[in-house]
Amino acid sequence: MTQDTAISGTHSPGALVDLDVVDATLRAALDAGGEWAELFAEDRESVGAIFDEGRVEEMNSGRDRGVGIRVTAGDVTGYAHTADLSAQGLTDAARTAAAVAAGHGGTVEMTPLGGSGTAAARVAVLPASIGTERKVALLRMADDAARSVDSAITQVTARYAEGRRRILVANTNGLCAADDQVRTLFSVGCVASGDGGLQTGRETVGYTVGWELFDTHDPAELARRAASRAVTKLAARPAPSGEVPxxxxxxxxxxxxxxxxGHGxxxxxxxxxxxxxxxxxGEQVAAPGVTLVDDGTMGPEWGTLAIDDEGHLTQRNVLISDGVLTDYMWDWLRSRDVGRAPSGNGRRQSYTHLPMVRMTNTFVTNGEIDPDDIIADTPWGVYVAQLGGGQVNTATGDFVFGxxxxxxxEDGVITEPLREGNLIGNGPAVLAEIDAIGNDFAMGSPGxxxxxxQGVPVGDGQPTLRVRALTVGGTAA
Known part of the structure; x- marks a missing residue:
């Protein structure tokens, strides 16, 4: 079997579980009937604060530490998790998972574990090293900045969040790898009140970085943009209804x-x-020029990881190339079944969950057209600056997004703001209807x-692009 090696770096969190104990736990799983076993250890810390109505409404912190053990025998998987990190506690969990897998035991040799280095946390300054008063000061600054934009701003909610997640993954194929993930986020939501009712605006920034996030992103400017968005929408007219560019x-x-x-x-x-x-x-599933990528190695983006939650290196996976479907995203279990390598997309919310196939940073790549030319070449249509949440049926591709x-x-010029409405369509149909792709790629807000x-952090993005025809569910006659 191929032996995976760990990646090394700085800011090591120390061993979450002693490697001798890891080895013994995996061997216990095999002795109890498993054909393959995996240990996933996690130490997660988080801090969050919400500033609303001129004061700190919520300040919280938490820490969760535990181990999940997955055992397979044939096509059956057993899983057990525990917060008891003693040798006996882990052995008991391994035997429980093996019993669920219902193997017969004692016949599988374990490959010796590889290295145990830890990937470097992608930070210059750990957020945990910054005092609470400085974090609250940023929230207060954002509140003041948003309210200074216009007297129509009647509510401001600012949110700060930080998290550090340290993991160790080892399995009986000899894989042993670790990662140290730090993320920092700041968000401002504003409500503006006018004759047309209430309108909202939101701006969020978040990356897989530390406190240095605020070296390049000013909370006050973030707040002013959110407030301006809400105020602008007070003059919005009803969105058109029907199929439009x-x-x-x-x-x-x-x-x-x-x-x-992506989910499909x-x-x-x-x-x-x-x-x-x-x-x-191998089939043409999108218009020529459309390339869709999932990339877990993408700089400091929100969905970036050194390894996935099965210990495999993340990578750049081209899913659609020039309109042709080239591949899917894979975790270990699905890739094993078809005899191929995993793609670094095995992810889980925490040690209490089994991993599954998940996206990391998913995006449409750049085209060659100036975005201003795309708008100028659109006689009439809708310009969507920001999409909200939505629903999709992966079996059919049908979706609704706010x-x-x-x-x-109008006449190739962006004019009046529109009231919130829905985009209604079908994923494959949208891919086929893209007829212009800009050269101004950007990632969107963290998600x-x-x-x-299960919830996991992801990123997404795309350049300016035009869909030839898409149904808008507005209220205009």
Missing amino acids: VVIARGGGGVLFHEAC LEADLVRKGASVFAGRV MTEAYLI TCGKDG
């Missing part, structure tokens, strides 16, 4: 491709027959992707 601003619509296309390219859904893209590798900021395009009750 839609131009999606750079970074503002990545969530559409994440939801409407996850190998577990594909193999269940729950994806509209099942069995279509437009949280949109404008009318949390939910699937089967």
Whole structure:
């Protein structure tokens, strides 16, 4: 068997579990009937604060530490997790998982574990080293800045969050790898009140970095943008209804491709027959020029990881190339079943969860057209600056997404703001209807992707692009 090696770096958290104990735990799983076993150890710390109505409404911190043990025997998987990190506690969990897998035991040799280095935390300054008063000061600054934009701003909610997640993954194939993940986030939401009712604006910034986030992102400027968005929307007119050309601003619509296309390219859904893209590798599934990528190595983006939650190095996975479906995303279990390597997309919410196929940073790559030319070449349509949440049926690709900021395009010019409405369509149909792709790629806001009750941090993005025809569910006659 191929032996995976760990990656090394600085800011090591120290061993979450002694490697002798890891080795003994895995061997206990095999002795109890497993054919393959994996240990996932996690130490997670978080701090959050919410500033609302001129004061700190909430300040919280937490820490969770534990181990999950997965054992397979044939096609059966057993899983057990525990917060008892003693040798006996882990052995008991290993035997429980093996019993669920219902193997017969004693016949499988274990490959010696590889290295145990830890990937460097991608930080210059750990947020935990910064005092609470400085974090609250940023929240207060954002509140003041938002309220200074216009007297129509009646509510400001600012949020700060930091998290550090240290993991160790080892399995009986000899893999032993660790990672130290630090993320920092700041968000401002504003409500403006006027004759047309209430309107909202939001700005969020978050990266897999430390306190240095604020060296390049000013909370006051973030707040002013959120407030200005809310005030602008007070003059919004009803959105049109029906099928119209839609131009999606750079970074503002990545969530559409994440939801409407990305989930359908996850190998577990594909193999269940729950994806509209099942069995279509090599086929033209999008317009020429459309390339869709999932990349867990993408700098400091929100979905970036050194290793996935099965210990495999993340990588750049081209899913659609120039309109042709080239591959799916894979975790270990699905890739094992078809005799290929995993793609670094095995992820889990915590040690209490089994891993599954998940996205990291998913995006449409750059085209060659100046974004101003795309708008100028659109006689009439809708310009979507920011999409909100939505729903998608992965089996059919049908979706509904909210437009949280949109404008009318008239005679090739962006004109009036539109009230919030919906985009309604089908993922594969949208891919086929993209007829212009800009050269101004940007990632969007950080997100949390939910699937089967688990949430993980993800990023998404795209350049400015135009969909030839997309249904807008507005209220205009």
